[in-house]
Amino acid sequence: MKQKIAASAIAGIKDFAAAAASHAAEMKAWRAHMARVKQDEKNAVPIERRHVAYPRPRTHPLVERAVDEYDEVNFEIVDDGPTATEKLASRKMELIGEVSRLELAAVAAAVPIGKRRLYALRENDIRMEDAKRRAALLDAQKGFLSKITGISKTAEDIEAEVEKGRPAE
Numbered sequence: 214m215k216q217k218i219a220a221s222a223i224a225g226i227k228d229f230a231a232a233a234a235s236h237a238a239e240m241k242a243w244r245a246h247m248a249r250v251k252q253d254e255k256n257a258v259p260i261e262r263r264h265v266a267y268p269r270p271r272t273h274p275l276v277e278r279a280v281d282e283y284d285e286v287n288f289e290i291v292d293d294g295p296t297a298t299e300k301l302a303s304r305k306m307e308l309i310g311e312v313s314r315l316e317l318a319a320v321a322a323a324v325p326i327g328k329r330r331l332y333a334l335r336e337n338d339i340r341m342e343d344a345k346r347r348a349a350l351l352d353a354q355k356g357f358l359s360k361i362t363g364i365s366k367t368a369e370d371i372e373a374e375v376e377k378g379r380p381a382e
Contacts (some may be wrong), residue, residue, distance in 0.1 A: 216278050219293040223275055232272065233279035233286045239270040240284040339379070346375045 223229045246264060253263040271277070279288035295303070324332065350371050366374075 214281070214287075216281075216288040217291045218275055218279060218288050220290050221293050223290070226273060226275065229276070229279070229290075230286075232276045233288060236270065236272050236276050237280045237284050237286045240280055243267075243270055244284060343375050343379070346378050347371060350374060 218229075226232060247266060249264045250266045279286060281287040350366065354366060
C-alpha cells in the first residue's frame with residue numbers, strides 16, 4: 214500500500230526520494246544477509262565461516278515509512294500546504310492591513326493629531342445644528358395651513374434648505 218507522506222513533514226529532509234531509495238537498497242541487502250545468517254545456522258556452518266548478524270538499518274522514521282514490506286520505495290507526497298482559497302484570503306488580509314496603515318499615515322500627515330478632537334467636536338456641533346434646522350422644517354410642514362394647501366417639501370428640498378441655512382464659517 215502506498216504511504217501518503219505530507220510535504221510539510223519532509224521539508225527538513227534533504228532529497229527525500231534519494232534517501233528512501235538508499236534505505237530500500239540497504240534493507241534489501243540486510244534481509245539477504247540475514248537470510249544467509251539463518252541458512253548458515255541451519256546448515257551448521259563452522260562459526261569461523263558463518264555470516265554474522267548485524268542490526269537492521271535505521272534512518273528517519275518518515276524515510277522508513279516510505280519503504281514497504283518488500284523493501285521497495287512506495288510512497289506518495291501529499292501537498293498539505295494552504296489551498297489557493299486560503300492563500301488568497303491571507304493575501305487579502307495582508308493588503309487590507311497595508312492599506313489601513315497607509316490610510317492612518319495619510320490622515321496623520323493631513324490632520325495634526327492635536328486638532329482631530331477639535332474637528333470631531335466641530336463636526337458634531339454642525340450635525341446637531343443641522344438636525345435642529347431639519348426638525349424645525351419638518352414641524353413647519355405639520356401645520357394646519359400646509360395640510361390644507363397640500364404643499365409639502367420633499368426630503369431633498371429639506372436637505373437643500375438645511376445646507377443653505379448653514380453659516381459660512
